[in-house]
Amino acid sequence: MRFQRPILPSLHEAQGYWQSAEREQWFSNDGQLVRQFGSKLGQFVGEDIHAVPVANATMGLLLALRASTQAPPGHAVVLPSYTFAATGTVVKWAGYEPVFVDVDREHWHADPDSMREALEGTQKVAALMPCSTYGSAPPPEVVREWAALAEEFSLPLIVDSAAGFGSVDSEGVRLGRNGDAEVFSFHATKPFAIGEGGAVLTKDEELADRVRRLSNFGFGPDRVVEEEPGLNAKMDELHAALGLVVLETYLDVLKRRREYADTLIRDFATQGYAFQAGADSSARQFLPALSSSTNARNALLSRARSRHVELRTYFSDPLHQMPAFATAGRTGVPLPVTHELASRVICLPVYSQMDASVLARIGSLAS
Numbered sequence: 001m002r003f004q005r006p007i008l009p010s011l012h013e014a015q016g017y018w019q020s021a022e023r024e025q026w027f028s029n030d031g032q033l034v035r036q037f038g039s040k041l042g043q044f045v046g047e048d049i050h051a052v053p054v055a056n057a058t059m060g061l062l063l064a065l066r067a068s069t070q071a072p073p074g075h076a077v078v079l080p081s082y083t084f085a086a087t088g089t090v091v092k093w094a095g096y097e098p099v100f101v102d103v104d105r106e107h108w109h110a111d112p113d114s115m116r117e118a119l120e121g122t123q124k125v126a127a128l129m130p131c132s133t134y135g136s137a138p139p140p141e142v143v144r145e146w147a148a149l150a151e152e153f154s155l156p157l158i159v160d161s162a163a164g165f166g167s168v169d170s171e172g173v174r175l176g177r178n179g180d181a182e183v184f185s186f187h188a189t190k191p192f193a194i195g196e197g198g199a200v201l202t203k204d205e206e207l208a209d210r211v212r213r214l215s216n217f218g219f220g221p222d223r224v225v226e227e228e229p230g231l232n233a234k235m236d237e238l239h240a241a242l243g244l245v246v247l248e249t250y251l252d253v254l255k256r257r258r259e260y261a262d263t264l265i266r267d268f269a270t271q272g273y274a275f276q277a278g279a280d281s282s283a284r285q286f287l288p289a290l291s292s293s294t295n296a297r298n299a300l301l302s303r304a305r306s307r308h309v310e311l312r313t314y315f316s317d318p319l320h321q322m323p324a325f326a327t328a329g330r331t332g333v334p335l336p337v338t339h340e341l342a343s344r345v346i347c348l349p350v351y352s353q354m355d356a357s358v359l360a361r362i363g364s365l366a367s
């Protein structure tokens with residue numbers, strides 16, 4: 001049993017949208033499907049939200065970072081080590097140095113105290129880039145602490161919520177309005193799956209325009225590269241057509257994924273596993289479970305292997321232990337929770353469609 005089994009819309013379902021691109025003979029470059037998709041993504045979160053569809057979340061993070069700071073190369077970006085590699089690789093591609101901070105023991109999102117310690121120990125900082133870890137919404141009070149730090153140190157706050165489109169926080173608010181910009185992925189393995197794709201969401205219309213410009217080579221209205229050279233990071237019409245189809249039934253997808261995760265939690269909680277706090281309304285890309293020890297995790301891994309069920313150990317290695325980031329700016333901020341989670345968390349599959357026998361097969365691994 002594979003760890004991921006993505007379900008994408010069939011081309012047949014996308015045909016109605018795609019026909020309009022064919023009629024116009026317009027397949028990329030801010031076409032009408034991308035515009036429609038962007039506006040529906042924004043509306044999904046709130047009337048005041050601007051959404052710029054992009055080629056993938058990695059590009060979205062890179063552009064959001066470049067669009068929100070003028071800091072010269074060599075500055076630091078503060079981010080958790082406990083995240084997917086892309087959060088760190090974009091920092092390097094933007095010309096900055098990652099400074100890694102720890103996550104909180106309960107909710108597993110970047111710990112504001114650790115961020116403060118890193119900020120006070122680092123000379124030149126360009127931005128803060130915490131994550132919605134595993135796509136779950138951070139507690140609103142933690143997001144407010146991130147924002148207060150950003151304000152105190154006059155830094156932009158970019159939130160990597162790649163796996164979290166549709167996640168809801170403890171105040172009932174959907175992700176997409178945190179920080180100066182929040183970035184989502186629509187990769188095949190994310191809950192909102194179209195193959196490759198992503199979006200940058202922001203309340204700041206000017207920032208959205210800068211991101212859109214940077215995603216299109218940096219062109220101004222006269223096809224002149226104005227302030228800053230951009231990239232090609234545009235979403236094309238075909239992926240936008242798929243995204244429009246996904247949106248039609250996405251609330252049902254979220255509901256099912258949460259139910260499947262809840263079922264697995266019931267099976268594993270009684271066997272000594274703990275779970276990310278505050279994740280009840282997560283989009284549930286998969287289900288990370290905290291085992292009681294590294295030995296217990298390894299035993300579960302080998303039990304799963306012998307029964308042909310693929311499990312994963314995100315995020316091990318954490319970024320600060322990856323060779324590409326080994327020279328990253330060291331603040332000496334200790335990362336005890338990162339080490340503990342990286343050695344004890346094991347991730348269980350959650351698909352958009354799972355029947356009872358599949359869930360039972362995963363649940364039976366608990367003991």
Ligand SMILES: *Cc1c(COP(=O)(O)O)cnc(C)c1O
Pocket residue numbers: 056057058059083084086087131160161162163184185186187197198
């Ligand atoms: C998946 C993921 C990304 C990368 O998204 P892409 O769309 O594949 O570029 C970045 N950060 C996090 C935390 C992710 O989970």
